[in-house]
Amino acid sequence: MADLMIEREVLIEAPAEVVWRIVTEPDQMTKWFADRVELVVEPGAHGYMHFGDQGGPVVVETVDPPARFSFRWNHPREEEPEAGNSMLVEFTLTPEGTERTLLRVTESGHELRDWPAAEKQRYASEHQEGWGVFLDRLAGVPAVRQPG
C-alpha cells in the first residue's frame, strides 16, 4: 500500500470495454498519453514511453480487463522497479450502468519501509485527512489525498 497518492477521476459516457481499449492499447495511448508507446500489455512486460526527446521505461504490473491496469515508472535506470524506487500508476474502471464508466487514475510514490504495520494502521485511522488537508490549506489543491 503506497502512502502518497495523487488521485483523479472522470466519468465517461461509454462502456468500460471501450474505455479499456483507449487506456491500454498502445495505438490509442499515443493519442492521450505519450508520443510513442512501446508496450505489451501483459503483467511483467517491460516497455518504454517516449515524450518528445525524453522518455522512460515502464513495467506493467496488473492487467485485469476491463477493470484494472497498472504500471510502474520513474525508477532508477539500472534497477528493476519495485515498491520504494518507483511510481505506481493505476487505472481503475468502474461501470456505472451499461453506458457509463468511472475512470480513476492514481499515481503513488515511495512506500514506507520502516514503519510497523500496527503503527501504520493507527496513523491511518487517526490522520486520514492529514495530507489532503495540509495541501488544501497551502495551495487549494484538492487533488492530492491519502488513500483509504
Place this chain on the structure above:
Amino acid sequence: MTTQVDDELWSAIGDPSRRRVLDLLVSHGAVSASWLAGQVPFSRQAVSKHLVVLEEVGLVSRRKQGREVLYLVEADRLDQATRAMADLAAQWDRRLAAVKRLAETAHAEGSDPPR
C-alpha cells in the same frame, strides 16, 4: 516524462509520519522536537530523524531560541513541492479528459476506437 517531482523531495514527503511532522509545523509554526514528539504516536528519536530528513531536503529549518532549538517550515520549498504535486494532478486531468473524448467519440460512432 511526467512533471519531475524531485526524488528526494518526494521521498521526504512520501512518508506519512514525516508528513504528520510537517503538517504540525505548518499549523503551529516554530516548535521544538519535544513538543512535536508529544503530538505524534512515535518516539522522540523518530521525530528527530524525520526532522533531519526534512532539513536535508530544505523543507524545514531550525533556529535557536534561548536554550531551545525550534523547527519551522521553509515556505518556498514547501510551495515548490506543493506546486509539483498540483502540476502532476493537472497533467492527469488533461490526460483523463483526452481519454474521455476519445472513448465517447468511439462509442458514439458505434465503432472500434479509431486507428
